[in-house]
Amino acid sequence: MSETAATRAPATAVPRARQIVGEPHAGWRSAIYRVMFESETRAGQVFDIALVIAIISSVLVVFADSVPALHERWGTAFEMAEWFFTLLFTAEYVLRFVCLRHPMRYAKSFFGVIDLIAILPTYIALLVPGIHVLIDVRVLRLLRIFRIFKLTAYISEYQALAMALAASSRKIFVFLSVVILIVVVMGSLMYVIEGPEHGFTSIPLSIYWAVTTMTTVGYGDLAPQSGLGRLLTTFMMLVGWGTLAVPTGIVTTEIALHHRSASGGLGGVLPGIGPAHRTCPSCGEPHHVESAQFCHKCGASMADMAGQETTISQ
Known part of the structure; x- marks a missing residue:
């Protein structure tokens, strides 16, 4: 690479996300943009870490407020804390919106929608006090923690995992198809073997039994009574043990291949x-x-x- 190209390269290496939302050219909007959208800067890293702390704290408040004993004693404090986090996230959303050249692209993006969902429930509950179910939607704020993957220290690990999952997606799809086929066949066989007199009143219910047995969960609400049914259950348990390790092995292999190829080892x-x-x-x-x-x-x-x-x- 020539000296001119080497000098110009850092300026042209603009991440695709910046091109989509539109980085402001100069002024106070550019300063805000560098803090809120550029995690490779020191200020951006500090902002992202503070944002993650605020998100986790707000979700912990939601969790604590759902406990009747804690709500009765600290309900007012929880409400004040919730309004603090809501106003904080509202200010953050507005700043993100106004500092971009293409704000609507951000609003329609995945994180834009999640950012909006993070603040809407509190305002809706204020306007319509009877809608308490929407308060639980605040737990979706946890999805905003995925912003931490913008941090430079996590980029390589995130890319390795994402590439491994993408490379193994077809293998996992084929594996899940085989598992579904086994579950349907075994559930149908159990319905024929045991029948309604032993609690297997329908094929869908028998398939539910097959799923819980194959995943080694085994709630115990359905259990075979005949010898042939118990033999089939034993087979399902053994198959379940083997199938649980398959997806892990597929993804682990792809991660290892990615690391070796990235280092030139293959x-x-x-x-x-x-x-x-x-x-x-x-x-x-x-x-x-x-x-x-x-x-x-x-x-x-x-x-x-x-x-x-x-x-x-x-």
Whole structure:
């Protein structure tokens, strides 16, 4: 890479999310944007950590307020704390909205909807006091903790897990299809073997028994009485033990393959992974596979480097 390209690369490595919501060009909106949307900055990291603490604290207040004894004694304090967090999250939502060049794109995004859901229940309950069920929706604030994955220290781990899940999705789908087939067949057999006189009054109820047995939960509300039924139950338990380990093994294998390919340990072994690698234009971290979209160290976008590769020195 030439000196000019190396100098220009950090400026052009703009994450895709910033391009979607529209980073402001200058002024106070740009300053707010850097704090609230750029986790690679020191101020952004502090803000994200403070936000996670506020989210967890607000959910703990909801949990404590649901306990009758605590509500009777500390109900007023819980209500004041809830209004504090609601106003805090409202101010955060408004600031996020006004500092963007394309605020409606943020409002329609996943985190935009979750941010809105985090503050609406309290206001709706104020306008319609009888709607107490909406208060429980505040627990959805926990979903906002996924913002922590923007922190630089967690980007590589998050990408590794996401890539492993995506790579193993078809295998897991096939596995779940086989499990569903086994559950349906075994549940139907148990309905034929035991019948309504032993509590297996329908095939769906028998399938419910098969699910609880295969997952080794075994509530005990349905139990076979005949010898053949108990033999089938034993078989289902043994099959359940084996099936529980399959998804874990699939995902673990994909994670291991991702780490080895990212470090160049599988050169020439896997399709698309050869003795070449790409270097991050922002931090200079090497050993990125050709299909990488973001740096596994700093999180910078590598979209503009799609066609560029650097050969590993022997």
